[in-house]
Amino acid sequence: MGGEIFEYAGATVEIIDANTALAAARVNPVELVHAAQWPLPVQRVEVTVSSVDNPVGAVHVFIARIHAGAEEMTTDRMRKLVLGRDPIGALLSKRIAEGDPVATRFVDGVGTAAAAAYKKLGFDKTANPAAHREPGVLADAGVGLQADVAREDDGDVVRLRAEVPRDEVTANHLRAFVTLTLQAVTELAGPEALHGRRYVFSREATPPPAPVTTQGVTLDMVGGLTAIVAELRQIAVSFRHPEAMARWGARRPQGILMYGPPGTGKTMLSRALANEIGADFREIRTPEILDKWLGGSERNIKQIFRDARRYRVPTLMLFDEFDSIVSYAGAGGDAASQALNAVAGIFKQEMNDLIEENPNVIVVATTNFPHRVDESLIRSGRFDVKLSVPKPDEASRAEIFRKMIEGLVAAHERGGFRMFADDLDLAALGVASTGMTGADIKEVLRRVQMTKAMQDARTGGLVEPISQEELIAEVRNLRGSV
Structure with missing residues (x-):
């Protein structure tokens, strides 16, 4: 599980697994704040990320709702005021701390009466700080994020809203929106109000310690595959330094095929390569492609590559269990075989010029059964690198x-x-x-x-x-x- 920690206005801010949260928001809205202590008058903050389809295209929507209001005049608050204002307050405080019931009843009685009078005289009608926040815009020029700021109808809530095209959204956009939200909090509570506090933004209500998973795996964490790791490092370098490649007229690999027995780490290696490049990880499984309806499979594979050509950030596309998508291409005459043949044919066409159309994308395919994949699918030019991943010695x-x-x-x-x-x-x-x-x-x-x-x-x-x-x-x- 990846995490980023930074400071803002004296507070420590942690964003846990931003890329996974953004990916999950494609399906359902994701709430990122679960428990936090905010400085008065801010009472609570909600930050959500969701995805919607607009007429101009799909977008990720970031929304923050900052609930702020005047602090209620309670008996307890008036009691503190009484003890702090009068010279006898120090003595009464000491007696209460020692458990003196008479002093406690006396002060509480005064506090109750004072609170009632406070409300009766109308002093509790202090203007809500949120009501003073005029509509406007907060922006982060570094990532080009702009958040519209408005008050909701009851005046107790300041709302920030920003949109980013779904294919362009990155963890940097999430960080920028979190920072703008904290900026709005400081406008309400004061520039020093966040000092010394800690805020965690995460999909999980109680984020666990960082587990050992393939989500955050790096090539340094891969054991026992020295030659393969070295090859993947070289590919990552070629991806990250296009200027050097262009200077020498070199072309980095467009596709990588990994094959070997089950459990040898092919998917893990794919994730490690994505992390080494700094790329988003997009895993395509069989059900996303194969469809029981006539023509459905062909439409699905075309859409996957249509999306791939629009990615604006480095992206590794993993076709896991590749043989189940395009196995035995050219064999058989039944409807299922014809559908596989059609998918395989479209895959070939799409892979012919993918790197020229979008150099941000690299394709990895994995299979336990390489003999089931037609050789024309994985020829050089489509899959330039073929790596055998054996059982470890x-x-x-x-x-x-x-x-x-x-x-x-x-x-x-x-x-x-x-x-x-x-x-x-x-x-x-x-x-x-x-x-x-x-x-x-x-x-x-x-x-x-x-x-x-x-x-x-x-x-x-x-x-x-x-x-x-x-x-x-x-x-x-x-x-x-x-």
Whole structure:
């Protein structure tokens, strides 16, 4: 899970997994503020991102609603005023702190009467600060984001609204909108009001510690595939430096085919490449393309590439399980085979000039069954790089264990809690896990973590770190169950 931390007006601001939030907003509105303490008169802030289809095109809509009002004159507030204004206040405060019931009843009685008088005299009609905020515009010139500012009908809410074309929206737009929202808060509460506070913007109500997932994986985190990682690094460099490519008349790869047994990390490598480039990750699965209605599959694949030609930010398009989309092209005469043939034909045409039409896009296809894919589909010029991703050898398995364990330690070891014993023998783990893939090793660790969590739940935390013996036992258990 990716995160960005920055400061604004003395506050620490964290935006968690912005790209995923923006992707999710394509389907349903996403609420980004779940619990926060705001400076008075701001009572709460709501920030949502959604996606709508306008006549001029699809857009992401950012909306912030800042609820602000005069602080209510309660008995408790008047009590504090009474204690702070009168010379006897210090003495009464001391007596109340010592638990004196007479002093407490006296001050509360005065406070209740004063609050009632305050309201009766009309002093509680203090103008709402939000009502003074005139409609206007807040803008971030750096990303070209402009937010319209208006008051809602009841006058207690200041609303910011901004739109960005769906194909152009990036995490930078979300950060800019968050910053404009905080700017509006400081206009209401004062320039120093946010100092020392912390605000988290996230899809999750209670964001967990950063887990080890493929969402934020980098090439540095990939274990056991040294040659493949080196090849992908070179591709990332060619993508990030088009000026050097142009100077030498070089053409970076347009497409990459990764093939190999299940569980060897092909999808993970694709995500790592996207992160290395700094590209958005767009995964296309079979149901998005194949349609039971006549002509539907052809329309779907055309639309996917039509969208691809409009991307304005670096984007990696992953066709996972590629063989299930275009397998056995040219074989068979039934309706299903004809549909696959049609999809394969359109795919060929679209890939012929994609890089010239939009150099922001790179295509990756993965398959467990390369023999099912017609060779004309993956010829050079369409898929220039073909990478075999094998099962890891002994040294590679030890390296995978090392990197996965390091990731778990970084994500979960806090405040003296130790997850793994100090005497782990990674080389022995590499030997014991003969024949396993990276996915298998991840499952071994998941099972051991689950066992430890159940022990923790039963004993209240009296659990030893994960040992070498426990890991070896789980490796054997998994090998015996497959």
